[in-house]
Amino acid sequence: MIIDVSQADVVSVYQALVGIVTPRPIAWVTTVDELGHVNLAPFSFFNTFGANPPVVVFSPTNRRDGSKKDTYLNLQAVPEFVINAAVEDLAEPMNATSAELPRSQNEAEFAGLELVPSTMVRPPRVAASPVHLECRMLQYISIGEGAIGANLVIGQVVLIHIDDAVLDTNGRVDPRKLRTVARLGGDFFCRSTDLFEMKRP
Numbered sequence: 162m163i164i165d166v167s168q169a170d171v172v173s174v175y176q177a178l179v180g181i182v183t184p185r186p187i188a189w190v191t192t193v194d195e196l197g198h199v200n201l202a203p204f205s206f207f208n209t210f211g212a213n214p215p216v217v218v219f220s221p222t223n224r225r226d227g228s229k230k231d232t233y234l235n236l237q238a239v240p241e242f243v244i245n246a247a248v249e250d251l252a253e254p255m256n257a258t259s260a261e262l263p264r265s266q267n268e269a270e271f272a273g274l275e276l277v278p279s280t281m282v283r284p285p286r287v288a289a290s291p292v293h294l295e296c297r298m299l300q301y302i303s304i305g306e307g308a309i310g311a312n313l314v315i316g317q318v319v320l321i322h323i324d325d326a327v328l329d330t331n332g333r334v335d336p337r338k339l340r341t342v343a344r345l346g347g348d349f350f351c352r353s354t355d356l357f358e359m360k361r362p
């Protein structure tokens with residue numbers, strides 16, 4: 162099959178991309194609006210792109226009607242966010258927080274998740290998640306006005322919380338203990354338990 166992007170509909174292009182670029186890590190993002198209302202939602206258009214300073218990027222895309230998602234709107238008001246690790250034990254509540262609730266409604270409460278305050282940023286952290294990245298937004302770049310247009314949120318990580326229970330004996334995060342889940346195409350997810358090691362040349 163060949164997809165000529167200039168002729169194809171947006172949803173087909175989206176479905177091809179999210180089926181191909183896999184597995185995608187999941188940023189489970191807490192933000193607040195100007196009144197402090199908390200929002201929590203997962204985003205798999207996500208990765209880290211450098212460590213000096215530490216940079217992460219995720220993309221709350223435009224909705225199908227072209228409108229901006231609550232996470233993006235909150236970041237315009239309060240340019241800080243927390244990335245909570247999406248781990249296997251929290252996969253169901255993580256998925257539940259993708260519900261499209263009204264802007265002032267808290268998805269963490271909706272999914273029965275306890276929140277705890279952050280140290281350096283205003284959005285709180287998901288207590289049950291073993292890792293939190295406290296971030297400040299550096300920049301955002303919107304590409305495309307319509308449905309599923311990208312809104313790249315570029316953030317600097319300012320504080321990293323790691324539960325000692327997911328560390329190995331050298332003080333590094335042990336993937337066998339962290340057990341993140343990742344997103345594939347359609348409704349598929351994968352675990353990070355089928356590991357193999359390779360030494361770098």
Ligand SMILES: Cc1cc2nc3c(=O)[nH]c(=O)nc-3n(C[C@H](O)[C@H](O)[C@H](O)COP(=O)(O)O)c2cc1C
Binds near residue numbers: 205206221232255259
């Ligand atoms: C695992 C997972 C990954 C998702 N990744 C994205 C993403 O990268 N970008 C996006 O805009 N929506 C993504 N979504 C959908 C959003 O979570 C959903 O639209 C959510 O309601 C947005 O919340 P907000 O409007 O409160 O910001 C994802 C959903 C799930 C379950």
